[in-house]
Amino acid sequence: MTYETILVNITEGVTTITLNRPGSLNAFNNQMIAETTAAFKEAGQEKGTRCIVITGNGRAFSSGQDLKDVSLRGENFSIGEHLRHGYNRLITQMISVEKPIIAAVNGVAAGAGFGVALAADLRIASEKATFIQAFSRIGLVPDSATTWTLPRLIGYTRAYEISITGDPVTAEQALKWGMVNRVAPAEQFMEIVLAWARRLAEGPTLAYGLTKRAMYRAEGMGLDDALAYEARVQEIAARSDDFREGVAAFLEKRAAHFKGR
Ligand code: LHQ
Numbered sequence: 001m002t003y004e005t006i007l008v009n010i011t012e013g014v015t016t017i018t019l020n021r022p023g024s025l026n027a028f029n030n031q032m033i034a035e036t037t038a039a040f041k042e043a044g045q046e047k048g049t050r051c052i053v054i055t056g057n058g059r060a061f062s063s064g065q066d067l068k069d070v071s072l073r074g075e076n077f078s079i080g081e082h083l084r085h086g087y088n089r090l091i092t093q094m095i096s097v098e099k100p101i102i103a104a105v106n107g108v109a110a111g112a113g114f115g116v117a118l119a120a121d122l123r124i125a126s127e128k129a130t131f132i133q134a135f136s137r138i139g140l141v142p143d144s145a146t147t148w149t150l151p152r153l154i155g156y157t158r159a160y161e162i163s164i165t166g167d168p169v170t171a172e173q174a175l176k177w178g179m180v181n182r183v184a185p186a187e188q189f190m191e192i193v194l195a196w197a198r199r200l201a202e203g204p205t206l207a208y209g210l211t212k213r214a215m216y217r218a219e220g221m222g223l224d225d226a227l228a229y230e231a232r233v234q235e236i237a238a239r240s241d242d243f244r245e246g247v248a249a250f251l252e253k254r255a256a257h258f259k260g261r
Pocket of ligand 1: 068
């Protein structure tokens with residue numbers, strides 16, 4: 001599929017989706033929401049893709065909803081419908097892709113842009129990145145799943161404070177709070193991101209996908225159900241070529257060559 005608001009690159013098992021509206025700091029208009037959702041779906045189905053990176057072109061990751069676009073919609077514009085048909089689909093698409101998604105947060109991530117970063121499985125921030133729950137700055141409540149993702153990651157107290165103040169969180173603070181996995185220097189940022197993504201893409205990615213599924217499911221389960229679900233997904237992983245290869249490599253004292261199946 002060809003896209004106009006995003007760039008998609010597939011190399012060495014890694015699909016990189018780059019939000020590409022740098023003039024507005026990669027603000028999401030309807031087209032970019034739809035195209036990003038479609039690109040995640042495609043990357044999920046693409047057999048050669050074993051890890052997905054999402055990043056932004058220029059100095060920002062994403063400034064969230066395109067506010068110029070919203071201001072042109074007039075009084076009858078339903079934000080609820082906009083969320084249901086737009087961001088909610090994008091976020092659920094990201095969570096249902098059974099492959100690791102890395103958000104490479106190259107600069108500011110605000111509002112729905114912050115939400116997209118939080119819906120990824122792993123986050124690496126440039127030392128120049130900031131995270132802003134910008135919703136309250138314009139009189140809105142958090143959306144794009146940030147009422148769900150943010151408290152899970154950093155706890156309610158911090159999540160609520162940054163959501164009502166709209167104060168920016170630096171990359172350093174985000175690392176201390178466990179909101180990002182890593183912080184990297186701006187100069188070598190994409191190099192470091194892609195080295196990490198390639199390492200993941202060479203791993204037992206079927207198991208990585210099942211791990212994602214099981215951990216999200218376990219959120220809504222008690223211990224007994226989580227144990228039962230682990231047994232189900234482990235059955236699937238244990239029937240894979242990767243499991244056979246992993247055990248053989250261990251016994252033969254060599255590096256494993258995983259294929260993600
Ligand atoms: C923008 C934007 C932007 C358009 C920068 N839109 N042009 C869901 C449902 C429906 C409605 C509402 O929202 C939502 C979810 C949400 O995402 S709500 C949150 C929406 N986002 C924001 O409120 C953030 C707005 N942007 C900012 O506060 C600042 O731009 C940040 C802090 C991100 C960056 O500040 P600076 O580095 O100082 O850059 P800047 O403000 O000078 O922006 C550069 C350009 O980008 C500028 O255009 P211009 O033509 O003057 O150079 C901005 O107008 C444009 N831009 N964000 N969201």
